[in-house]
Amino acid sequence: KQEVTQIPAALSVPEGENLVLNCSFTDSAIYNLQWFRQDPGKGLTSLLLIQSSQREQTSGRLNASLDKSSGRSTLYIAASQPGDSATYLCAALWAGNQFYFGTGTSLTVIP
């Protein structure tokens, strides 16, 4: 069964800290993995997409890695800012073109 989990469910850090969010998936035969952020009452904003053939992707202060053999992806946020406070979701895509979402990590960056 294809499942995606995210740990921790919630995280609080002081402003300026670097942090890592974790995402685990059960089946290594994924097509890609996508990271999103969701602000309260809002939609999903795409952050990074990692294709199965890639090991990592970077955008600004964000870096996402993918290790298919261990079934893990991480989202690294450098020099966190209060504006980074949101829920971060990872979603894995397997055959069938259907995203399976993790339950998210709620991040609070304290000024």
Added chain:
Amino acid sequence: GEEVAQTPKHLVRGEGQKAKLYCAPIKGHSYVFWYQQVLKNEFKFLISFQNENVFDETGMPKERFSAKCLPNSPCSLEIQATKLEDSAVYFCASSREAGLEAFFGQGTRLTVV
């Protein structure tokens, strides 16, 4: 357009009434997805389209839910005879091709009272 546009933003229906939600995918995107977010971070896949053809409908409650993506029209998700448990945020997403980056709309919050 350059973003996935969903209408309306909010919809309130009495139990048993019909609800219809609309989604305009990003221009040039072939795939459209519908997801239901019931609890805070639980996303349930409903259906996907490749252009106007149903690609995967394994998540659709067949009895009351239907969806269409017709040429030159917004895609739609219709719920007949709504139930309290249908209260959720419904998200639409589109991607240029299968397996590429998916872009989500802002969602439609359906409240069934």
